[in-house]
Amino acid sequence: MKKILMLPRYSALGASSRYRFYKYIMPLLRYGYDVEVSPFFDDAYLKRLYAGEKVSFRYLYSCYYRRLKTLWHSEPKLLIEYELLPFFPWPIERYFLRRKKYLLNFDDNVWEKYRRRCWLRHKYDHLTAGAAGVIVANEYLYRKVRRLNDNVIKVPTALDPEPYREPANKFARFTLVWIGTPVTYSYIGKFAPMFQELARHIDYELLIVARRELEAEAIPGVNMRFLDWSEEEESRILPQAHVGIMPLTRDAFSRGKSAFKILQYFAAGLPVVASPVGENRHVITDGKNGFLAPDTAAWVQRIIALHDHAELYRAMAAAAAESADEYSLQTWIPEVVNFIERTFRL
Secondary structure (H helix, E strand, O other): OEEEEEHHHHHHHHHHHHHOHHHHHHHHHHOOOOEOOOOOHHHHHHHHOEEEEOOOHHHHHHHHHHHHHHHHHHEEEEEEEEOOOOOOHHHHHHHHHHEEEEEEEOOOHHHHHHOOOOOOOOHHHHHHHEEEEEEEEOOHHHHHHHHOOOOOEEOOEEEOOHHHHHHHHHHOOOOEEEOOOOOOHHHHHHHHHHHHHHHHOOEEEEEEEEEEHHHOOOOOOOOOOEEEOOOOHHHHHHHOOOOEEEEOOOOOOHOOOEEEOOOOOOOOOEEEOOOOOOHHHHHHHOOOOOOOOOHHHHHHHHHHHHOOOOOHHHHHHHHHHHHHHHHHHHHHHHHHHHHHHHHHHO
């Protein structure tokens, strides 16, 4: 058997880990791999994080203890999400990686999180340079990593589009949908003036699929509805909306984000309106499967156009659905498996 230890940051409840690690377990098993999985954080951590609660020192200690215990008895081939030990400096991580061959997997520009911490600022550079190979989710990260490691592959945060393609009736009111976590809901708040301006022109609802309690942070003057996210419900809810949105600010972290929300909208056959930041510019063909909106006026104009012109809407929805196949798990599983085998020489 070809053995690999997967070390995602989160349990399957975390979107990045779920789609870049857990979704590949069954395919790897079918390719003859023996796969062990050990997340750093479990479901309890994410539930507290999304509820805005702090975790205890005892809980964090248990996470580090579990990770170190797993490493001590692990196979020499590792697939790691970001890093082994959050907030531990490179020399400690290097000690536990000795005699190990490892692949890194990045979907965000996590370098930014350590930029102001002098003892961690260059940690990801060292980790990346020492890796046998690196998997990245977008063009920004590809260019960043390519300077540090020659063996890098760009793999979108792929998904299976089939569950999103079940027939669904649209919501009665024209609906913009945003799906994400309570942590990234801050992007919606930063675009509040745009949503308020849009409400003066058309009757619409802004649907937030994240956490129901976020309704306490609703935007005044905008019809909003909040739903709790679940993996089972997301593929049922999205196709009932009309337009998927992905607003982003122009900062280094946002430029390094994957465009996973957009891929979900494509799978659901939704035209997309998004900020022209980072990977959004590479997955959206402006005017075909979605619109790139650089400012408030453009956001308002593009959404009104989709609201008012049925023919434009139908053409763009069809193009979005067609784009989904390019980013499907079915397309990318062989690429990932080939990269793993080539890198580890399995």
